[in-house]
Amino acid sequence: MSASLRPDIDGVTDALIGFINTQIMAPGRSITPTDSFEGAGIDSMALLKILLYVETEFGIWIPDEDQVDEHIANARTLAEYLCRRASAA
């Protein structure tokens, strides 16, 4: 079920981190909001799972042209991007 996205960067970051650490990362290999996705071993397939989670949870699909390092470097930058999108909507 989709939830409307409020521009709450901390809340969105927490939600993203919760999903990533339970669904993507190996047990005992949790990441923090500013840990690099690439450095944590998140490959393109795992990143796509994160984007699908964002779509399901927040109703936002990130278009190809926005899938750049600036937006998807880590959970925090992704949350900031999503909140900007929500504010602009």
Add this chain to the structure above:
Amino acid sequence: MPTGERGVAGDGGVNAAATRRSLALRGTDVVVLAMNAGSGAAARTTPNAALVVECDGVIDAARVADALGRFLTACPWLAARLRRPFPWGMLQWRIPRVPEPPPIRSETIAVGDIAALRAQIEAELNTPFVPARQAPVRFRIVRQQGSGAETRSVFILTWFHPLMDPRGAENLVDWLAAIDAGGGSLPTAAQLVAPPDTRPLRTRGPLAVQCGHHLKTLLGAPPASFARGLPAIGPQRIHVASFTDADGGESRSPLRRGEFTGRLAVVGAAVARLAARRGRPDAAFVVPVSVDLRPKGDAGPVIGNYLSFHFAHFTSRDATTPATLATHLRSQLADALRTNQIDANAVGMDILRYRPVRWFFPRMPWTAGTDLCSFNAADTGAFTPAARPLFGRTVLNGYHVPGVPRLPGLGVFFNRCGDVQNGVVVWCEGVVTTEEAVSLLDAVAADLAWRPRSAA
């Protein structure tokens, strides 16, 4: 009689748990072999894969051999994995009670003799394993001797692909390095073997049906393949080229980011152009994309192809530009994840292990031949130089060279080692020419804005 579900006997009591644990044999192993088996000429294919590591200096073969011997003594899973029946018969590695490490062969060539190095790697790909009599892994160290003290070494780990996937091979090297360093405990079975899917059949059954339905409806006609209909298909050849990323990792477009659908799109567009030059401007392509099921952040299992598949499919019309094709493929992959197709494919492949291999082909929509796809492509990962202590030298580069089935007889693979981007084309002689293989990598490099670093 084989012990089948039991671990290999005679581990000397070092790891008793290993002898009791059931062996996980994933369905992707069946697929790997089925894609390589076929019939007739295709049956002579060698499902080998190689990991090549270039080092600055002389690699100490004795250290590698010693680490492998200790690894096998503690965890003889390399042998045990093959001591069970496959759907089409027995692959029995008749080992002594304590597995004997395979010998590490050494050769010397001149520094810079690219042709000689390429020949060594091709020999590894084309020399079949006989699992009934041999270890399913081989080690070769190629010393490149120059004038004076100038020496480099290339370490080649070759394995029988049903044994493990490329990530597993890297994990094996990491384990050998850890054992060599003596700082860690020996691995246990649970750390080494891909875990079985424990979901009940009532859950997995419908997923397998979904997989079968998907395969039947994927494409209405046989996929375009350069190998189809060739009277003779020769041994495997390779072309390897190394590049640097021009923008040094700055914010990049989706096509240039290290995202696999973007890379597959670049390869797909190049292959489509090649098909057009050969008089097939409206071809349809299918490419199996392996999906690593390991949780991230941990090395994960060594033994077993811990993979699922996504079957990317497109036509020449979708491939007018790499960017267009990337969007198409990315959307397709997102849909596959949304509909749980990746999981269904993993389960479908897994259930194949209960079936004879002849069951496999009629499940495909293109049953007239045995080429199941148009070409192979994979991002075989980022080789990290963590094994330096094992080799005793600085790791300069590392890349995978997976073998390709005679049908379709063509594969393009991406590897990264530090700042080096490696492109590898593997083909069977007759399927494409050397010039065409080189042009494929040239096109890939141009589309990704890679600058040549060196060529091998």
